[in-house]
Amino acid sequence: MNWQLQEARDKFSQVFEEAQRSGPQVITVGGEEAAILLSMDDYRRLLPHQETLAEFLMNSPLRGSGIEIERDQDFGRDVDL
Known part of the structure; x- marks a missing residue:
């Protein structure tokens, strides 16, 4: 629903x-959409999901594939200081 700024101010509750109850409420100024009031649930749905590193690795398509990754044992060269 659209609310004019003055009306939204007077009837904020x-x-x-x-x-x-119904979702985002648009607030207009001079007939132009200027702001929106969202419930916290609606706002959270808009936020991108931030996976932890553990979640990322657990959801990897390579998980359970049996692939074995070996680390190179070359430790570089010896340097005399």
Whole structure:
């Protein structure tokens, strides 16, 4: 639903309740969309999911593939200091 700024200010509790119940509420200024009020649940759905490194590795398509990765045993060259 769209709310004019003055109306949204005067009826903030109602705007807030509508955001919780019905979804994002658009606030207009001079007939132009200027802001939006979201419930916290709607806001969190918009945020990108940040996987931890452990989650990333657990979800890897190579997990369980049997691939074996060996580390190169070359430790470089000896240097006299």
